[in-house]
Amino acid sequence: MKLAMIGCGNMGKILLQSVLKAEKLTTSELSVYDRKPERRQALGEKYPGLGLPDNPYDCVSGADYLLLAIKPYQYAAMLAEVRDSISKDTVIISIAAGIGTEHLKRWIDPSVKAVITMPNTPALVNKGLTAISYGEGLSAEEMTFCRGLFECVGEVVEIEEKLMYVVPSISASAPAYIYVLIEAMADGGVMQGLPRDLAYKMAALTVEGSARMVLDTGKHPGELKDLVTSPGGTTIVALKSLENDKFRATIMNAMEAGTKRVEQMMKGQQP
Numbered sequence: 001m002k003l004a005m006i007g008c009g010n011m012g013k014i015l016l017q018s019v020l021k022a023e024k025l026t027t028s029e030l031s032v033y034d035r036k037p038e039r040r041q042a043l044g045e046k047y048p049g050l051g052l053p054d055n056p057y058d059c060v061s062g063a064d065y066l067l068l069a070i071k072p073y074q075y076a077a078m079l080a081e082v083r084d085s086i087s088k089d090t091v092i093i094s095i096a097a098g099i100g101t102e103h104l105k106r107w108i109d110p111s112v113k114a115v116i117t118m119p120n121t122p123a124l125v126n127k128g129l130t131a132i133s134y135g136e137g138l139s140a141e142e143m144t145f146c147r148g149l150f151e152c153v154g155e156v157v158e159i160e161e162k163l164m165y166v167v168p169s170i171s172a173s174a175p176a177y178i179y180v181l182i183e184a185m186a187d188g189g190v191m192q193g194l195p196r197d198l199a200y201k202m203a204a205l206t207v208e209g210s211a212r213m214v215l216d217t218g219k220h221p222g223e224l225k226d227l228v229t230s231p232g233g234t235t236i237v238a239l240k241s242l243e244n245d246k247f248r249a250t251i252m253n254a255m256e257a258g259t260k261r262v263e264q265m266m267k268g269q270q271p
């Protein structure tokens with residue numbers, strides 16, 4: 001088994017570390033090429049035995065799976081460089097927003113075996129969520145292997161590729177919205193006299209606990225909201241204020257804006 005990885009920045013490092021920690025693969029089954037020599041050197045020091053070729057051709061050559069952990073706008077140039085070294089049997093795994101099977105067909109080969117995924121950064125604490133879709137021509141074993149890679153960093157949901165463009169807005173980009181919510185709640189606590197550290201902790205634990213309630217009870221979020229909302233109490237007053245300020249519409253508008261950007265990226269448009 002050989003898994004090759006091109007690019008090893010934020011997301012590549014998380015995946016590499018988690019796959020090794022979960023003992024899904026050994027260092028000798030991995031080959032990583034990042035164009036930054038200092039990054040390759042640091043990886044070699046951290047993971048003795050890891051395959052670290054100094055060029056992308058040796059990295060991809062003979063790979064059963066090739067994971068592309070580079071930015072979306074870097075895909076076309078990088079694949080133009082290595083496409084002749086990629087075997088027709090290699091399964092290509094994308095983790096980039098706005099990259100689909102059609103792009104990989106164009107840049108590698110029309111019969112490419114593609115797996116399109118979209119992880120998120122809570123993967124760093126093993127609480128990631130990866131959306132995955134499989135292209136044509138993959139065996140059951142190959143699909144299971146790819147799913148298993150991302151299960152090393154959290155949960156995996158299978159999704160039709162035609163819906164993959166929505167994923168950044170609800171999952172891959174969405175941690176940023178939640179961090180802003182936590183920061184805003186903490187600011188509100190500080191405004192009312194709470195110490196800053198305590199305010200961050202209380203806001204973050206409340207977000208975590210509320211999400212757990214939705215997942216563990218299976219109850220509709222509206223029902224859970226009703227459980228917290230006493231007649232004439234403090235919660236209903238705060239909820240009315242959120243409605244006045246169009247809280248729900250604000251979130252939905254942000255998601256729509258993010259998705260519009262994905263659509264631009266799919267067409268190769270720069271910001």
Ligand SMILES: NC(=O)c1ccc[n+]([C@@H]2O[C@H](COP(=O)([O-])OP(=O)(O)OC[C@H]3O[C@@H](n4cnc5c(N)ncnc54)[C@H](OP(=O)(O)O)[C@@H]3O)[C@@H](O)[C@H]2O)c1
Pocket residue numbers: 006007008009010011012033034035036039056068069070071072074077078095096097118119120121172
């Ligand atoms: N970070 C997230 O929250 C997140 C979430 C979901 C998915 N993703 C996806 O994950 C992918 C990687 O994101 P990231 O945040 O890990 O990016 P990153 O930190 O910039 O890492 C990419 C690494 O790949 C290197 N690289 C670029 N082109 C290369 C090439 N042709 N050959 C070898 N190495 C090359 C980069 O070097 P240079 O710095 O020299 O370019 C960099 O070291 C993106 O497609 C992104 O959409 C990220």
